[in-house]
Amino acid sequence: MRIGLRTIKTAVGAAIAILLAYYLHLQYWPTAGIITVLSVQNTTKASFRLVFFRIISTAIAFLIAVVSFRLLGYNAIAFGIFLLLFIPVADLFSLQDGIVLSAVLVTVFLIERSTSLYWLMNQTLLMVVGAGVAIIANLFMPNLEDRISTYQDSVEQSMQQILQLMSQQLQTPAAGDEREALIQESWENMSDLKIALNDGMAWTARHNENQLLSENDYYKAYFEMRNNQYELLRQMQTSIERIDNPLIQGREIAILLQATAENISASNAAEDLVSDVEALQEKFESSDLPKNRAEFEVRAQLYYLLSNFHQFLRLKNTFYTIVASQN
Incomplete structure (x- = not known):
């Protein structure tokens, strides 16, 4: 059996809330513990948002309850009318998370047959405690940067393998089992890459939700950049599969793909690689026209591959220039 941090915070927080309510001489003091249990969230910002909306929900509930009970008496019918009015209002202002808790607090008015200032203050203080x-418990959150870093490593490892496989495919004859094996392995790595990207983005979002006083978009920008590169890699792989007989330009691209694989980390600006690809694009444009339809089709796919490869490197260069250099 594994006891997580949230469970520990919830248990300790509930006990502390009950003790505080007791020593403050609040009536129905165990309710403070229940409120704590219902308010501890997975992230710090989520807890703040939930508590904020529940305070608003409680204020609206108390206002409707006072009117309902004082007009209709302290009975089940009045409580039903209260719910009939309160629930639609809570829905209207997107305060659904506070409906149950507010209703529980209002039941004390029914039990005590009073909506006096004393009971309004008592229930309000229970909510506050x-x-x-x-909220205090949710200020203590684990540092997720180490976990996020593992996904960064996994993403870069998968990309490195994909680029190396692409380089090999461009230097392997189209006919034969070797090329097919390389293609299959490339798509398998592509699948692993997407999983790592999704997990990395999910944990990054959670990490950002725990940052109250400081905003750091590095990880978010990093995984967005890598996700865009992933889409380009898919297009590049598709282009390579359509190239039956790579020309000399294909081997030149293969060399650049291998060089990129060796410099895939986010700390590399890839400026030299961008320049090399641009130089190769100019060489493509100034080379002799294709001699036949087959060569034309290969050249077209190679040029499309090179264009996507150029964009792949530009994304990394832009990320390094704008984001990484600021961290």
């Missing part, structure tokens, strides 16, 4: 302890 329970929610306040939950």
